[in-house]
Amino acid sequence: MKTKPYYxxxxxxxxxxxxxxxxxxxxxxxxxxxxADPPYLLSNGGFTCHAGQMVSVNKGQWDVSNGLEKDFKFNLSWIEACKRVLKPGGTIWISGTYHSIYQCGFALQVKFIKIFEHVIKFQHNFSYTV
Ligand SMILES: C[S@@+](CC[C@H](N)C(=O)[O-])C[C@H]1O[C@@H](n2cnc3c(N)ncnc32)[C@H](O)[C@@H]1O
Known part of the structure; x- marks a missing residue:
């Protein structure tokens, strides 16, 4: 590897x-x-309700959407790179929110990677956009 280990x-x-x-x-x-835990692409100025408080959903610049086409191009490119290194029969787990996970799912289908399981965490929050 050309890249030096961080740890x-x-x-x-x-x-x-x-x-x-x-x-x-x-x-x-x-x-x-x-x-993989890629950006959720949800930090676009919205608000959510957390512990009874109205709070911003913004997580940082890394999580800002660049628009549907660029976001999908990004998701497709790293999923393609993962497919190249995976052994035949290898597994990929991807975490996301509804902002990102369906794009990732479609990218998997475009790259002919079979989706076997969908694990959902139910979070009891009320979200809204103002
Ligand atoms: C949803 S967060 C993952 C957080 C991580 N699971 C943790 O517990 O710290 C997505 C992360 O992907 C990073 N990221 C975005 N594009 C990247 C890229 N091309 N290569 C590596 N990391 C990237 C972002 O900076 C951000 O920290």
């Missing part, structure tokens, strides 16, 4: 950087399982 312990190595660059350095068909 190393025993046979565990952590890299910090653009996932697309790091994935490009990993040999194809070499990974058993990927867990």
């Amino acid at each position: 190393k312990y025993s046979d565990f190595t952590l890299y910090h950087g653009n996932s697309l660059d790091i994935l490009a350095e990993i040999p194809e068909n070499s990974v058993d399982m990927i867990f």
Whole structure:
């Protein structure tokens, strides 16, 4: 790997950087399982109700949507990069919210990756946009 490890312990190595660059350095068909937690793309000025308070949903610049087409292009590109490194029969888990997860699901279908399970966390919040 050209990228220097950010942290190393025993046979565990952590890299910090653009996932697309790091994935490009990993040999194809070499990974058993990927867990990805990509941007939710929900930080677009909305509000939610948390513990009885009206609070902003904005998480940071990294979570701002760049519009449907650019967001999908991004999701498609990293999912394609993951597919290249996954072994045949390998698994990818992706976490997201309704802002992002359906795009990821469609990107998986475009790349002919079979979707087997959909795990849903029910969060009892009331959200609204003003
Ligand atoms: C939903 S958060 C994940 C948070 C993480 N699970 C944690 O507990 O810290 C999405 C993260 O992806 C990062 N990110 C966005 N684009 C990236 C890219 N191309 N490569 C690597 N990380 C990226 C963002 O900076 C953000 O920290």
